Amino acid sequence: MGHAVMTHTQNQPTVNYTALPANTQDLFDQLMEQADNTANAAEYEALMTSLIAITGITGVRYNEILKCACGCDCPTVFDADTPGALVTEEATGYNLGRLQCPDCADDHPRPVED
Numbered sequence: 730m731g732h733a734v735m736t737h738t739q740n741q742p743t744v745n746y747t748a749l750p751a752n753t754q755d756l757f758d759q760l761m762e763q764a765d766n767t768a769n770a771a772e773y774e775a776l777m778t779s780l781i782a783i784t785g786i787t788g789v790r791y792n793e794i795l796k797c798a799c800g801c802d803c804p805t806v807f808d809a810d811t812p813g814a815l816v817t818e819e820a821t822g823y824n825l826g827r828l829q830c831p832d833c834a835d836d837h838p839r840p841v842e843d
């Protein structure tokens with residue numbers, strides 16, 4: 730296991746999904762799917778806590794992170810309660826909303842329609 734270049738004191742409010750190790754990406758996908766579908770609030774909290782831990786995101790406000798839902802295949806994982814995130818789709822039948830990260834919300838708000 731190599732040493733991270735980044736210091737642990739540095740705030741890291743977003744993570745690039747594609748920069749995560751492959752096994753972490755797999756785990757991330759599994760945990761996210763479970764979090765999206767669970768009907769149990771305590772389980773949801775536990776899943777989110779695990780997701781935050783494996784990605785290494787820091788400074789999350791309400792124990793909830795999301796992968797950007799932008800149509801540009803953006804790999805950004807971010808705090809769901811970060812100012813500037815944009816809801817692209819209401820959460821209907823799922824726990825997780827579909828949000829664009831602040832960069833996408835700035836650069837090309839709303840999903841691009843073909």
Ligand SMILES: [Zn+2]
Pocket residue numbers: 797798799803804805829830831832833834
């Ligand atoms: Zn994005």
Ligand SMILES: [Zn+2]
Pocket residue numbers: 799800801802803833837
């Ligand atoms: Zn985008």
